[in-house]
Amino acid sequence: MIDRETVDRIYAAANIVDIIGDFVTLRRKGVNYTACCPFHNEKTPSFIVSPAKGVYKCFGCGKGGNAVTFLMEHESMTYPEALKAVAKRYGIEVKERELTPEEERRNDDRESMFALNGWAASYFADYLHREGEGMSVGMSYFRQTRGMTDATIRKFGLGFCPAKGDRMSHDALAAGYKKEFLLSTGLSIEREYDGTLRDRFYDRVIFPVHNISGRVVAFGGRTLRTDKHVAKYQNSPESEIYSKKRELYGLYFAKKAIQQHEYAILVEGYTDVISMHQAGVENVVSSSGTSLTTDQIRLLGRFTKNITVIYDGDSAGIHASLRGIDMILREGMNVRVVLLPEPEDPDSFARSHTAAEVQEYIRANEQDFLAFKARLLLRDAEGDPIRKAALIGDMVQSIAQIPDPIQRSVYIKECGRIMDIDERILISEVARKRLASTGDRETDEFVRRQTARQIAEAPPQPARPDTQFVGRIEVGSSVEALEREIVKYLLKHGHEGFEFKEGRTMVACNVAEVIFSELDADRLTFRDPRFNKILETYRAQWRQLGVGTEVPAHHFLNHPDPEVCNLSVDILTSDDNYVPSQLWQRKEVHVESTAEMLAVGVPKAVTLYRSKIIEGLIKELQGQLDGLPEEEQTPLIQRLAALNQAKVTIAHKLQRLIL
Structure with missing residues (x-):
């Protein structure tokens, strides 16, 4: 784990405009920047980046966070990976604490699998280019049969696995790679009768599958035999680092072109992608011969909302594949369809046409899904x-x-x-x-x-002072809603004061002090761990800074827990329920001040929450009494009596607050 000092340096150095600007076209609007949201399809920009606060927020889909959480969401990074990416950008050395044995083992296993796949990709490529069998069988297939240039073959890392059924496995073991990882990556298969290894992809040309970051996560192997009993394609099995439903073949090579052209072309197989790239059309990806999945569509949706699906001219499976169109539509994306002339497929069509001809054919023949x-x-x-x-x-x-x-x-x-x-x-x-x-x-x-x-058309009506600000929570509000309301008061107004009427006396109060004292009276903590982390973070800073001092927002906006960060952004960027009307002020109608709002809202929210929790505890204890021997009931009965007394006291207080 990265130490807190380094995390703070990373957050301090991160320029959110620069980082998000690498993925989204930002336009300055006053002190902030706006853009169309990269997480959902929209025509009117509702995505706001605040360089002053170091946060982003989409008021369309609700996503929000800081520079680190943006990379996590947009690039599918883990929290440590995103921190390291920002650190690398700004030249910050990353220091990490010692991981737990389980964390260390899991990370080591993943890295070992990635390392093995990287070695295997180089091994297959070297065998293709340097060994006689690879050159005579594999290279002649790529060059003569598929018309691929050496530059294309090297770009996609194509290779060949030896025909001798265990040579790759033997060479991997000799190079120091462990048997367990050869099996977990699927590069090797263990023979049942003697436990020895054989190569999964022996005597096949190899297509490495890269993830979005360019690391090899899997392989596809195509046999060149005509034996009908041998499967045409052999693919890596699911593993700790590979899930076929979450990967799109060629996306690593296509993502820049997809963003430039603002649409992606979806084809069926490996060679379709490669031939289109070689022809100069690079915004192309493939579902690797499997049925299109929702995860793949969402992955593509991070780069564009426009997809053009190309079908073979003689494809017998078009009717069945129409299901994929419905899945694309369901994710809110725009889909168009191109049908190639018979008997062409994207591979053959790209090899017989220039890039300009391919692009022109797509423009001239693409149809919306309905017309198709x-x-x-x-x-x-x-x-x-x-x-x-x-x-x-x-x-x-x-x-x-x-x-x-x-x-x-x-x-x-x-x-x-x-x-x-x-x-x-x-x-x-x-x-x-x-x-x-x-x-x-x-x-x-x-x-x-x-x-x-x-x-909008109705004339403005003066609102009752007790409903202008506090209409969101009532007696029937859920525990989650009440916890959110209390946290909202804490984050937005924790340092502020108000006067509360206690009998005939007006008592000066502080928002944070009231919230903590009321919760501590019953030793209550929030049920939602996100709200509880905000509560405890605020409490720690509040004790250090003192009553009446504003706790800086960065403690929450840059919180190490991304969920807490996103929730804090959501609460801090949400609008208040009530905006005073200038018309009312001109008509001398009393407009409730913030202090008046806090005097009603804060005690009401905390008291409702205490009431809700105590009611739950009473029900829980009553349930425990059933079937319990009499001699064991006394402590529970005493606890119930105390809770019921507290309930009565809270009920009287709540009645005064509401009235």
């Missing part, structure tokens, strides 16, 4: 009303996946035009399907819009 489905499926449905009805149902199913209501309405209109069907019927069907799959009711959006418009 209609064109593809109408051939089978022509003249058959039953099949046409099924086709409409299929198209409606796809439209229902789209999360954005405006996009859905556009596609509903287009579907009605293409299929010559009443738009109102389609709206009803889409609503029904969304209700069945997500619980989303189309009418909810309309009601919300109408309500918002009515509120």
